[in-house]
Amino acid sequence: MRLSTPVLVFITAFLLAACLPGPPILAQESAPASAQAPDAQAASAYTPKFHGDPARSDSEAAALGYIRVVMRAEVGFNKHYGHFALTLAQLVHSGTFTQRMLNPDRGDYTVGYKGKKDNFMLTLTPKNLDPQHRSFYVENDGKIHADETKAADGDSPVVETHHF
Secondary structure (H helix, E strand, O other), X not given: OOOOHHHHHHHHHHHHHHHOOOOOHHHOOOOOHHHOOHHHHHOOOOOOOOOOOOOOOHHHHHHHHHHHHHHHHHHHXXXXXXXXXXXXXXXXXXXXXXXXXXXXXEOXXXXXXXXXXXXXXXXXEEOOOEOOEOEEEEEOOOEEEEEOOOOOOOOOOEEEEOOO
């Protein structure tokens, strides 16, 4: 009587597993997250999304992404109409700015916008101001300002510059 190759492989694996000391590998449990070394917990800190990312947290990365979308939409709007948008609603379908982005509640941040024909001002203010949730400010000059102690303004440090 001749056994097929898959049956022989199964029997061999079963016999090897039976001969190994200790519990089966599948029955072992990993250590709970709270029992992990401090280095493993530190590794779960914010990871930059791209080279030169100025964000300090995922919330800041999302806020800065929103700012970049608004700035690109403003540049396209200004090229098309010859002036900046007076309201965020005018930016809908300009670039990648969508209707959903009109909501001023952006998770951990609240959006403020003031538009004039020759300029615009966008602010993102965190609900809780701390080093990982800085406030942001940008105008049509493409400079994104941030501040971790107060509402950001034109005098706050520049964290990113865009040339349109």
